[in-house]
Amino acid sequence: xxxxxxxxxxxxxxxxxxxxxxxxxxxxxxxxxxxxxxxxxxxxxxxxxxxxxxxxxxxxxxxxxxxxxxxxxxxxxxxxxxxxxxxxxxxxxxxxxxxxxxxxxxxxxxxxxxxxxxxxxxxxxxxxxxxxxxxxxxxxxxxxxxxxxxxxxxxxxxxxxxxxxxxxxxxxxxxxxxxxxxxxxxxxxxxxxxxxxxxxxxxxxxxxxxxxxxxxxxxxxxxxxxxxxxxxxxxxxxxxxxxxxxxxxxxxxxxxxxxxxxxxxxxxxxxxxxxxxxxxxxxxxxxxxxxxxxxxxxxxxxxxxxxxxxxxxxxxxxxxxxxxxxxxxxxxxxxxxxxxxxxxxxxxxxxxxxxxxxxxxxxxxxxxxxxxxxxxxxxxxxxxxxxxxxxxxxxxxxxxxxxxxxxxxxxxxxxxxxxxxxxxxxxxxxxxxxxxxxxxxxxxxxxxxxxxxxxxxxxxxxxxxxxxxxxxxxxxxxxxxxxxxxxxxxxxxxxxxxxxxxxxxxxxxxxxxxxxxxxxxxxxxxxxxxxxxxxx
Ligand code: NOJ
Numbered sequence: 001x002x003x004x005x006x007x008x009x010x011x012x013x014x015x016x017x018x019x020x021x022x023x024x025x026x027x028x029x030x031x032x033x034x035x036x037x038x039x040x041x042x043x044x045x046x047x048x049x050x051x052x053x054x055x056x057x058x059x060x061x062x063x064x065x066x067x068x069x070x071x072x073x074x075x076x077x078x079x080x081x082x083x084x085x086x087x088x089x090x091x092x093x094x095x096x097x098x099x100x101x102x103x104x105x106x107x108x109x110x111x112x113x114x115x116x117x118x119x120x121x122x123x124x125x126x127x128x129x130x131x132x133x134x135x136x137x138x139x140x141x142x143x144x145x146x147x148x149x150x151x152x153x154x155x156x157x158x159x160x161x162x163x164x165x166x167x168x169x170x171x172x173x174x175x176x177x178x179x180x181x182x183x184x185x186x187x188x189x190x191x192x193x194x195x196x197x198x199x200x201x202x203x204x205x206x207x208x209x210x211x212x213x214x215x216x217x218x219x220x221x222x223x224x225x226x227x228x229x230x231x232x233x234x235x236x237x238x239x240x241x242x243x244x245x246x247x248x249x250x251x252x253x254x255x256x257x258x259x260x261x262x263x264x265x266x267x268x269x270x271x272x273x274x275x276x277x278x279x280x281x282x283x284x285x286x287x288x289x290x291x292x293x294x295x296x297x298x299x300x301x302x303x304x305x306x307x308x309x310x311x312x313x314x315x316x317x318x319x320x321x322x323x324x325x326x327x328x329x330x331x332x333x334x335x336x337x338x339x340x341x342x343x344x345x346x347x348x349x350x351x352x353x354x355x356x357x358x359x360x361x362x363x364x365x366x367x368x369x370x371x372x373x374x375x376x377x378x379x380x381x382x383x384x385x386x387x388x389x390x391x392x393x394x395x396x397x398x399x400x401x402x403x404x405x406x407x408x409x410x411x412x413x414x415x416x417x418x419x420x421x422x423x424x425x426x427x428x429x430x431x432x433x434x435x436x437x438x439x440x441x442x443x444x445x446x447x448x449x450x451x452x453x454x455x456x457x458x459x460x461x462x463x464x465x466x467x468x469x470x471x472x473x474x475x476x477x478x479x480x481x482x483x484x485x486x487x488x489x490x491x492x493x494x495x496x497x498x499x500x501x502x503x504x505x506x507x508x509x510x511x512x513x514x515x516x517x518x519x520x521x522x523x524x525x526x527x528x529x530x531x532x533x534x535x536x
Contacts, residue, residue, distance in 0.1 A: 008461070014103060015205065015269040015293060016326050017460045018055025019356070019450060020363040024334045025059055025084055026070060027403045028366060030415035037403075037414070039085035039093050045406075046096055048432065052369065053450030056103035058207050058271070060334060062090070066116050068176035069385055070401075071107075072209060073114035077194040094202045103204035105269065110191050110253075111210045112177040119190075120178050127165050134187050135178050136170035137162075138220065149222045150244055153213075155235040155390040158244075172213040172244065174385055182215050182253050192260045199261065205269030208257065208292070211284070212274040214250045217243035234395055246280055254284065254291045269293045271328075278320050285325040294328045294361055300354075301336050305343045307491040311469040314358065314476075318464060327360025332368055338400050339365075341373040346527035349442055349509040350489050353529030356449040357478060357487045359464040366404055369446040370435055374399035375424040383421060407433035448507050452531065458483040472496040473524060477534065484534035493526045503532030 029041030039062065049057060061071035064079040071081070080086050097104050113120055122131040138147035138159070147168055152158040152175075159168040160175040170179050180187050195206065223239035254272065261268040272284050272292035284295035303313045321327055331339045331351055340348040348371050355362045377398045382388060387396025398421055405427040406413030412427040424430070435441035453459040462480035469475075473496050475488040486503045490496055498521075505516045510528035512518075518532060 008457075012461050013267060013269070013293075014055060015361060018103070018361065019053070019453065020056045020058055020105065020271075020361060021049060021052070021054040022333060022363055022365045023057050023059045024366055024401055025062055026420060027401050027414070029404065029406070030417075030419070033416040034083070035415050035417050035419045036083055038083065039080070039089040043089075043093050043096050046093075046100060046102070050100040050102060051447075053447060053454060054102070054364065056105055056204065057097065058105040058363070059107065061107045061109060061209075066114055066176065068114065068174055070383075072109055073112070073174065073177045074109055075114040075116040075118075077109075077191075078197050091201065098202070103269075104202070105205040105207055105271070106198055106203050107209060108195065108206040108257075109209040110180065110182070110257075111213045112171060112173060112179045115176045115178055119180075123178075124162055124165060124169070127167065133184050134181055136181050136216065137165075137167045138170070139167055148220050148243075149239065150216075151223075151236045151239055153234075153236045154386045170216065172210065179213070179216075183218075183249070188253065188256060192256055195257060195260045196263070199264045199268060204267070205261070205271065205293075206257075207271045207273060207296075208254075209273055211250065211254065211272040211292075212245040212276055214253055215247045217247065232393060234393065235390060246274070246276060251283070251286060251291060255286060258286065258290050258292070271296055278317055282320050282322055282325065285322050289322065289324050294326065296330055296363075297328050297360075298330050298333075298336075300329055300331055300351075301342075305347060305351075305491060307469055307472055307474040307489070310354070310491070311466070311474045314464070315466065318359070327358070328363065329355055329358050329360055330363045330365075331355050332365040332400070333363075334365070334401055335397055336400065338372060338374050339368055340371045345371055345373075346493065347491065349445055350491060350527060350529040352442065352445055352449060353487065353507070353509060353531065354474075354489055356446075356453050357459055357485070357531055359462070359478065364446075369443050370405060370430055370432060371442040372402075372405065372424065372430065373426075375402040375422060377422065381422055405431040407431050445507070445509060449531075452506060456483065456485060457481070458485045467500055468498060470496065470498060473498050473500075475500040486532045486534050487530070488522060488524055488532070489529045490524045490527060495526055496524050498522050498524060502535040504535055505530055505532045507531045 025037050028037040029045045030037050031040035062084040063074045064076035064081045065071045065074050080090050094104050119134050122129050123135045141147050146157050146159040150158040153173050158171055161168050171177050221243045223243050226240045229238045261270050270292050271294040273296050281295050284292050299313050303309050384396045384398045402421045403414035403419045403423050408428040412423045435443035458478040458480040462478040465477040467475040472492045473490050478485045488500050500522050503518050505512050508530040510525040
């Protein structure tokens with residue numbers, strides 16, 4: 001349990017009190033009838049986001065890109081890709097967001113560029129080019145093959161042979177995404193200037209992509225075999241990535257990013273993307289907390305959806321957070337199977353109560369608030385390069401990137417033309433317009449939870465105090481000053497009885513009315529999650 005006695009609405013930053021909403025821009029709203037979402041589309045829907053009650057939008061990459069990995073392969077960090085708009089459109093978006101009290105977080109991709117970035121074109125032009133060492137070039141191994149056994153995250157070797165200059169280059173992801181060499185001081189300086197460019201344009205923070213991949217072993221040692229790997233799993237997991245991720249030198253680079261952010265004061269946020277065990281993840285807050293404000297905590301995505309497992313996760317995370325390190329929680333994103341598919345529609349509501357009542361900054365992935373699930377993609381419509389590289393293993397991310405469902409008009413109100421990925425078959429029923437009109441919808445639940453979280457310091461900055469965990473139920477309190485809120489979550493489809501103490505219901509996903517009193521013995525309904533005001 002962490003109690004920060006000094007926490008108050010005034011001393012906490014917006015990124016601590018607030019809620020982040022991830023926009024996957026290709027699939028949020030198309031405004032120019034090309035089937036792909038864009039910045040003007042986001043501007044058109046920004047009123048929806050302000051009303052929903054979130055505090056910040058994080059927009060996945062919108063920069064100039066050949067789109068081999070849908071924007072995570074950048075050929076100019078300082079330009080908006082024409083698919084999405086232009087700099088004036090971006091400036092309008094920031095102005096409009098700020099006018100409505102929403103912060104804007106961009107995606108920063110420091111690990112790799114596109115192979116069409118002018119830096120890489122120069123680098124690969126000759127072994128003596130001044131930018132040669134901006135990327136990671138190596139001679140062939142003694143057998144003429146790859147310099148190491150390293151495997152790309154998307155399958156295949158992570159080394160690509162460049163016949164013209166007679167060396168291999170390294171890429172943690174696609175061959176179209178060569179890794180930058182962060183040991184090269186000029187690379188660092190140029191990449192920090194990217195942050196400065198956008199901060200100067202009014203951006204409130206960055207989500208930093210694939211940070212655990214930033215630096216590789218200086219001695220280029222082979223990775224050991226993973227004895228746990230089985231056929232059918234991701235080929236990249238054949239090896240334990242001891243020499244390719246989470247290297248000690250990464251923290252120095254992150255500290256540089258943090259210093260660049262602080263040139264704009266203390267209010268700009270840096271959020272690091274690192275899929276790591278908790279004990280490693282918490283090191284990304286940095287020595288003396290000079291690292292990321294929020295190293296993304298993805299553990300709710302991978303933890304089995306049971307009360308005991310989630311309870312143990314919360315306790316382990318709370319315990320391992322460094323002093324002064326602010327927690328955060330995520331239920332989904334554009335890379336992982338959607339929440340409603342993972343836990344089912346009824347439990348997705350319980351998960352919403354959990355996400356929005358835990359201690360720490362929540363991030364909502366677009367569509368989660370209407371309960372969107374993974375959408376099956378017919379083979380001829382597959383777009384994700386990962387699925388194309390290693391088909392049939394269930395690794396493709398298209399199913400979680402389908403268009404946002406706004407209403408029941410053709411293409412779900414996302415676009416006037418056929419969208420780049422198919423719209424889910426359930427759009428006529430599952431959409432923002434229909435759910436806005438239904439007080440019992442998951443969208444209405446999200447709205448109530450967001451409003452309550454905003455209104456109650458116990459929820460947005462208070463302490464987390466465990467109450468009980470059973471096979472079915474997790475209960476905890478959130479406390480701030482005299483205020484005590486009780487949260488009770490039934491992770492199963494069976495009713496259960498718990499001794500959670502007395503309270504008056506504020507929100508319930510079940511039949512219980514707001515204002516209803518609950519006694520010392522509570523019968524919690526199947527798939528019910530509730531928030532109550534504590535009664536003595
Ligand atoms: C993580 C991003 O979230 C993912 O979409 C991307 O493919 C990789 N990093 C590579 O940038």
